[in-house]
Amino acid sequence: MIHIGNLNDSLWIARPLAQNHRWLCASPAYLDQHGVPSTPDELASHRCICIRENDEDVTLWHLSKGHAKKTLRIEPALLSNDGSVARRWAEQGLGIVLRSQWDVSEAIASGNLVRVLTDWQLASAPINLLVPVRKHRSARVQALTEFLETTLKG
Template sequence: MIAIEDLRLAVALSRCESLSAAARVLNVSPPALSMRLRKLETQLGITLANRDARRLSLTADGERFAEESAHLLEQLEALPESFKQHDERLVGTLRLAAPFGYGRQRIAPLLARFAKLHPQLCLHLDLRETPWPDRHDSDAVIHIGSLNDSLWIARPLAHNHRWLCASPAYLEQHGVPSTPDELACHRCICIRENDEDVTLWHLSKGQAKKTLRIEPALLSNDGSVARRWPSRGWASSCARSGTSATPLPAAGW
């Protein structure tokens, strides 16, 4: 079997004018190099070089073998780097901050699946009331709402749609509002997930849009808590889809 040292020997012979010069390049003695060359020629069954005391010249077979040897050595040297470039494994620690409700319901399940794909990656999920990028203990932050600071690099992940909901028990007791303005007379629930004004509700129906100010009867920074309140008949809320409350009809507008 041809060894890497045989390939380097052939390349050195092609670049040197004598056995002595090739021996210096390979850091071996001329007699050891000459013995190695004879052994390789015997193994291949061909003559690789014509040599005398002063001069060395490769045969046609020797030139072809030296060319192929140089090509193989280049491939071997590039092999480790090629594996580094195509290695998609993630290693290290990733720290992620997210709001309580959205982080618990949406981000935590995604991170669990992501961890299975990258078992060498350690994931930290920090649930906060108002996670902001200016806290440098996180690699990435999930922020709900607009990001006013232009210094941060932001990418939209999903739309956070909300629905105006109330429990059947609440509607039976307090009636169904026929217009958005009547919400001012109802007990409303707000979810505070950032520093935005949560008492200012933006409603839409098709192309129609309505903004109104409400006085919350109940307010929480935890979405799961705010979703339980309407289901118990305590008030109406502007909640995400998937709740057990009844969406309110938008009659009259």
């Protein structure tokens, strides 16, 4: 099983496969109308789009810049359990979304989304392979593990 984010279930072992950097993004139209936030605190006056995944508190956004760390409690304007829906809302100008780099790279390249607060890093949500806590794994599980580790780590 592939899992994105932190693991809270001890019945599984997480095998890290790849980093998963996350970015804050909004459409050019949204930023033209509402302004571009220049500090994390300014997000409080923006429409933020949250995605409810796993058991995470999706209203807490963790940012860092050098040694400075900032945790913000976001009041979501929109909330979805589907990341592609949340990304489309951002593309439609409905707010600022926190998404994985791999999910928004194409929309940024095409100009549909723009990164905001680019000098701040957001907490990453690593991509893990979850394997059962068993001493002996099947040959298929072991082969998949080796393939994914080799492919994703380059």
